Amino acid sequence: MGKIVTRREFIITGATGLVAIYGISACTKSDSPSSASESVKVEAIDPPAGEDFKDPPEMPNLSANAGVVEVALEAKTAKVMIKGVNVDLMTYNGYFPQQTIRVKRGDKLSINFKNSLPLTTDKNILGYTKNITNIHTHGWHVSPSGKSDNVFLHINPGEEFLYEYDLSKQEAGTLNFLHSHGHGLVTEQMWGGLAGCALVVADEVDGLSDFETHIISLHDIDLVGTNPAPYTLEDYMNGKEGNIVMVNGQINPVLPINPGQVQRWRVVNASTARFYKLSLEKHTMYLIGTDGGLLDKPYPLSEILLTPGERIDLLIKADQGSGSYRFLSMPYDRGGNVPQTITLMTASYRGNTVKDEIPVTINSHAKKLNVDTAALRRSQIALSMGVNKGLINNKSFGDDPFVHTSKVGTFELWEIQNFSGMDHPFHQHINPAQIIFMKGGEKGYASLYSSIPAWKDTINVPKGGSVTMLVPIRDFSGRTVFHCHIIEHGDLGMMAVWDIVK
Numbered sequence: 001m002g003k004i005v006t007r008r009e010f011i012i013t014g015a016t017g018l019v020a021i022y023g024i025s026a027c028t029k030s031d032s033p034s035s036a037s038e039s040v041k042v043e044a045i046d047p048p049a050g051e052d053f054k055d056p057p058e059m060p061n062l063s064a065n066a067g068v069v070e071v072a073l074e075a076k077t078a079k080v081m082i083k084g085v086n087v088d089l090m091t092y093n094g095y096f097p098q099q100t101i102r103v104k105r106g107d108k109l110s111i112n113f114k115n116s117l118p119l120t121t122d123k124n125i126l127g128y129t130k131n132i133t134n135i136h137t138h139g140w141h142v143s144p145s146g147k148s149d150n151v152f153l154h155i156n157p158g159e160e161f162l163y164e165y166d167l168s169k170q171e172a173g174t175l176n177f178l179h180s181h182g183h184g185l186v187t188e189q190m191w192g193g194l195a196g197c198a199l200v201v202a203d204e205v206d207g208l209s210d211f212e213t214h215i216i217s218l219h220d221i222d223l224v225g226t227n228p229a230p231y232t233l234e235d236y237m238n239g240k241e242g243n244i245v246m247v248n249g250q251i252n253p254v255l256p257i258n259p260g261q262v263q264r265w266r267v268v269n270a271s272t273a274r275f276y277k278l279s280l281e282k283h284t285m286y287l288i289g290t291d292g293g294l295l296d297k298p299y300p301l302s303e304i305l306l307t308p309g310e311r312i313d314l315l316i317k318a319d320q321g322s323g324s325y326r327f328l329s330m331p332y333d334r335g336g337n338v339p340q341t342i343t344l345m346t347a348s349y350r351g352n353t354v355k356d357e358i359p360v361t362i363n364s365h366a367k368k369l370n371v372d373t374a375a376l377r378r379s380q381i382a383l384s385m386g387v388n389k390g391l392i393n394n395k396s397f398g399d400d401p402f403v404h405t406s407k408v409g410t411f412e413l414w415e416i417q418n419f420s421g422m423d424h425p426f427h428q429h430i431n432p433a434q435i436i437f438m439k440g441g442e443k444g445y446a447s448l449y450s451s452i453p454a455w456k457d458t459i460n461v462p463k464g465g466s467v468t469m470l471v472p473i474r475d476f477s478g479r480t481v482f483h484c485h486i487i488e489h490g491d492l493g494m495m496a497v498w499d500i501v502k
């Protein structure tokens with residue numbers, strides 16, 4: 001046990017040569033994000049099949065009025081059982097995983113938010129006073145100002161705030177998630193449990209509601225005693241990955257599926273820094289939706305990369321021989337991490353055979369934008385790392401943020417360039433975009449997202465590569481942000497102000 005194989009050995013021996021080290025913290029981090037691949041270690045996290053899979057709990061709607069959803073959300077510490085340890089986590093309403101908030105296009109959502117985290121004058125290693133927070137509705141096309149998706153708010157311990165969201169312009173059929181967004185503090189809060197309520201915006205297409213549907217929220221953590229492991233500056237630079245990897249707070253849960261059944265799996269990467277390269281043993285996965293909504297048709301895939309902040313909507317058909325199949329994350333070298341094979345969950349064939357079919361079409365409204373890009377304003381957005389800093393166009397958010405100004409009702413072309421030895425998942429608030437072109441990185445990921453009619457609010461910008469995207473600036477003026485969704489890098493300053501004017 002505990003043997004670490006080098007990448008070269010891994011290539012020779014293949015996956016069967018991996019040594020499962022679950023439960024042993026034997027991971028050897030490379031010293032720098034740009035270290036040669038020979039020094040990158042490989043390990044497997046392969047826990048035994050656990051309890052039956054549970055979806056996250058549902059958030060009660062306190063309003064009886066049609067078109068109005070009202071919820072109470074309290075950030076507070078609570079004891080949560082993880083791997084037999086009663087851990088002190090930061091939670092919303094005492095839950096981990098967090099409750100799912102369900103709305104539909106056109107709804108008004110009120111969130112009565114209370115910050116009940118302990119009042120303290122302690123600062124974190126980056127110099128920010130702990131336990132100040134706020135909330136961000138990741139990927140929602142709503143106002144970034146006032147009481148809406150305003151990430152510039154600071155809600156101190158003991159304070160309350162009434163958030164109000166008008167969902168009249170939000171796309172239907174999306175999975176989004178709510179997480180904390182107070183600059184300099186997001187990493188430890190998400191790592192420590194404030195990683196997200198799933199936000200489900202109801203479908204407006206026929207047929208999908210017939211399929212058994214599950215939310216799969218991916219999160220990782222390491223513990224020291226009964227607390228989440230603390231952060232070092234090196235963790236901030238590399239992006240911290242935990243050896244406890246959870247689906248909805250469970251370790252390798254078992255999800256029953258009937259032979260022949262089609263299930264819908266809606267997956268969100270709620271980790272701070274861990275990338276998941278997802279595959280289901282011996283099964284094709286059918287991609288039917290991405291960050292910003294449902295696709296025109298199912299796209300068959302054997303694996304798909306899901307970087308922090310990204311979501312995918314999958315159909316899975318139990319069309320293999322009876323048995324159990326692991327939902328895996330395959331090794332991926334994002335720079336600064338340890339590529340690992342991880343068993344996330346186990347799909348277990350049970351019960352009567354049913355005759356479900358993968359639909360031929362999904363969403364007739366999903367289209368690639370037809371815009372003459374030659375005439376558009378082009379902007380370069382350069383991502384890089386400094387000494388304990390993250391930078392956008394050479395500026396660090398906490399010191400002197402880069403400001404990009406846009407006008408409502410226009411389209412822009414953004415070329416996001418990565419001048420570092422690590423991948424950076426780029427996330428822009430408020431306005432989802434379509435990917436035109438990607439340079440570098442995984443061919444499958446690049447060709448998928450530059451060809452399908454997908455709306456993306458989070459896209460991986462590979463090390464040394466670039467992403468060109470078409471950004472429609474629609475409906476809402478106000479100041480918001482774009483940033484790296486390796487949350488550590490955002491807190492180090494790889495974030496810019498996006499000033500949208502009328």
Ligand SMILES: [Cu+2]
Pocket residue numbers: 423424425484485486489490494
């Ligand atoms: Cu980054």
